[in-house]
Amino acid sequence: MRDSLIKVSGLNKIYRTDDLELKVLSDINLHIDAGEFVAIMGPSGSGKSTLMHILGVLDLPTSGTYYLDGQNVGSLSDDELADIRNKKIGFVFQAYNLLPRTSAVENVMLPMDYAGIPDTDQLILAKRVLAMMGLSDRLDHPPNKLSGGQQQRVAIARALVMQPAIILADEPTGNIASVQAEEIMAIFQKLNADGHTIIMITHELNIAEHAKRIIHLFDGRVIEDGNGHQQRRISKKL
Amino acid sequence: MKPVKLVKSGVRNLMANKLRTGLAILGIVIGIGSVIALISMGESSKRAVQSQIQSIGSNLLTVSPGSQQSGSIRGAFGGATTLTNEDAAAILTASSVTTIKNVSSEYNGRAQVIADRNNTNTQIVGVQPVYAEVHKMTLSSGSFITGQQLSSMSRVAVVGPTVVEDLFGENANPIGQSIRISGKTFQIVGVAVSKGGTGFNNQDDRIYIPLTTAQKQLFGVKHLTSIALEANSELVMTTAQNQVGYLLLERHHLTDPAAADFRILSQEDILQTASQITGTFTALLTSIAAISLLVGGIGIMNIMLMSVTERTREIGLRKALGARKKVIISQFLTESIILTFTGGLIGIGLGVVGFYIYSRVNSSAFVVTPASVLLAFFVSVGIGVLFGWYPARKAANLQPIEALRYE
Incomplete structure (x- = not known):
């Protein structure tokens, strides 16, 4: 059998302060294949954000292993992790996290700067993904001249531009009005249909339902993992 | 990036x-x-x-009085009144001093100077005619103090360009004009060429009068504040310094050079x-x-x-x-x-x-x-x-x- 894109086994994450030990994730085992659209759900404090940070190699597990695209990330240096984030992962954040006073096209060019792609190619690629997001007429607008939905589409363009193996979205619609949220979800579904792997964190069921698979976390454990249809039944039972 | x-x-x-x-x-x-x-x-x-250094020449020695020693208390350098006209004359005539060409006796003091409505406080230098040669001084107009004016104790003055500017304004011709130095009237007979003085000791801000007039009429003193010596050449500076030093020690009845009541410095020493x-x-x-x-x-x-x-x-x-x-x-x-x-x-x-x-x-x-x-x-x-x-x-x-x- 071909290896999964993401293979997590026996993963634990424990936060230690001076006199407190907080087990945020316990014994997570997870396989996600290329081309999946997964939503990770759970109430606040369930560890879903921590799980996403670990999947995005922004954070490392306390114990257990995480293979991303066949590579054990636990053994990598800071700079190697930076390269993985640069080339294999595209982040979409709840607060968009665009650079202020920086045009949409320059924001999209940022990860390509870090990859050392020549400027002329950067411009072509950035314009292409922004056009895909329907933002061709907003290329030179700084974030404060864009609506929330437009800002999030710039952020998705930035996540896409390096052709990453996974797109990781952390509450991508959390700050956006519902009409625009539907637009964002439509974009994700289209991207997924085009073959992109998407992992999305949300606490809203109607958003999670856009995914093909929903993983439910509670108290740091996976309590349910299945398709959207099953999930709906579970939510009703709860 | x-x-x-x-x-x-x-x-x-x-x-x-x-x-x-x-x-x-x-x-x-x-x-x-x-x-x-x-x-x-x-x-x-x-x-x-x-x-x-270049403009003054390096064959110049300056004798200045040392400190007044009374018992074991030593006063400030230059404060002593031990340097006299006779010392200067002796340097010129003594057979033991063979390396000195010219001797210029000088008395330096400050005084209030008035011309018409303007007044300034400046340095008054009592000089002999030889001063101009020893200090390589040139005049832009008029003439320097003469031997005749020196012996007759004339009230004549040669002024520096800064003094002219202060008292008469820029580009004025003060020759023949009168100025009052400490209340005594002097006639201006010459104007010195600017030496481009710097802050410390502006050579342009000076008035030159006959030494005799300075000592007897203006300041009422008998001693000198310095004797400038022009050596025969730069090569004999050390010899000249020694010859003059021993002569003055002898004249001042001193045996220990360390107790000398005068100092002899070359121009280079001073500028250094x-x-x-x-x-x-x-x-x-x-x-x-x-x-x-x-x-x-x-x-x-x-x-x-x-x-x-x-x-x-x-x-x-x-x-x-x-x-x-x-x-x-x-x-x-x-x-x-x-x-x-x-x-x-x-x-x-x-x-x-x-x-x-x-x-x-x-x-x-x-x-x-x-x-x-x-x-x-x-x-x-x-x-x-x-x-x-x-x-x-x-x-x-x-x-x-x-x-x-x-x-």
Whole structure:
């Protein structure tokens, strides 16, 4: 059998302060294949954000292993992790996290700067993904001249531009009005249909339902993992 | 990342907070500006001293009275009244002194001088006719004190150009005019050519009168404040110094040279001391300027640390997008170098302007050495690296997740 894109086994994450030990994730085992659209759900404090940070190699597990695209990330240096984030992962954040006073096209060019792609190619690629997001007429607008939905589409363009193996979205619609949220979800579904792997964190069921698979976390454990249809039944039972 | 992009985004970030950026730059401007101005001033006064050595000639010796010794108490140098007209005459006539060509007896004092409505306080020098030759002095108009005026105790005066300017205005011809020195009327018979005096001892701000008039009529003294000796050549300076020294010891009934009540210095000794003093002053002032530069550098570090804290989330985002440590370091170093580089450029400009004003006011040479400008330039960039390094390092070492979570 071909290896999964993401293979997590026996993963634990424990936060230690001076006199407190907080087990945020316990014994997570997870396989996600290329081309999946997964939503990770759970109430606040369930560890879903921590799980996403670990999947995005922004954070490392306390114990257990995480293979991303066949590579054990636990053994990598800071700079190697930076390269993985640069080339294999595209982040979409709840607060968009665009650079202020920086045009949409320059924001999209940022990860390509870090990859050392020549400027002329950067411009072509950035314009292409922004056009895909329907933002061709907003290329030179700084974030404060864009609506929330437009800002999030710039952020998705930035996540896409390096052709990453996974797109990781952390509450991508959390700050956006519902009409625009539907637009964002439509974009994700289209991207997924085009073959992109998407992992999305949300606490809203109607958003999670856009995914093909929903993983439910509670108290740091996976309590349910299945398709959207099953999930709906579970939510009703709860 | 390409340097052009780094600089562009650095400028954009710095422009986001203009007041803070401006104040940080100001610290460097003041530091670099004062270093440039003071190094240039030091260089200019060093050159002035060198040109003085050349203009005065190096075969000049000056005998000045030592300190008054009474018992075991020693007074200040130059305060003694032990140097007399007879000493000067003896140097010229003694058979033991074979190396001296000319002897110029001088009495120096200060007095209030009035001409019409103007008045000034200046240096009065009682001289003999030989003074002009010994001190290589030339007149722009009129004639110098003559032997006849000396023996007849005439009330005549030769004035320096600064005195003319002070009393009669610029470009005036004062020959034949009267001035009152300490209440006594003198007639001006000559005007000296400017020697380009410097602050310490302006040779242009002097009035020369016959020695006899100075001693008997003006100051009521019998001693001299100095005897200038012109040696036969530069080669016999040491011999001349010894010959005159032993003669004066003998005349003053002293046996121990260490107890001498006079000093004999060559012109070079005096100017060397003067340039040592200017050198010390320059070094002192420059080190104060360097301290202000250091303070400016600390200001830069402070601003950069504040900026790193404020932009923690941005740093987290950049790391999430794949920025390596080196990229973050170069981003913040670029910003601190832009600050100090700009400050350095403005500082060099202001320092040069400040020095230009100084040189106008003091009518001294305006010479800015390329070395000092280059030095200031590299120092300012170096300060950017030195004081920007720690904040940049701190930014690069932030954990991406901590940085993204930072509120």
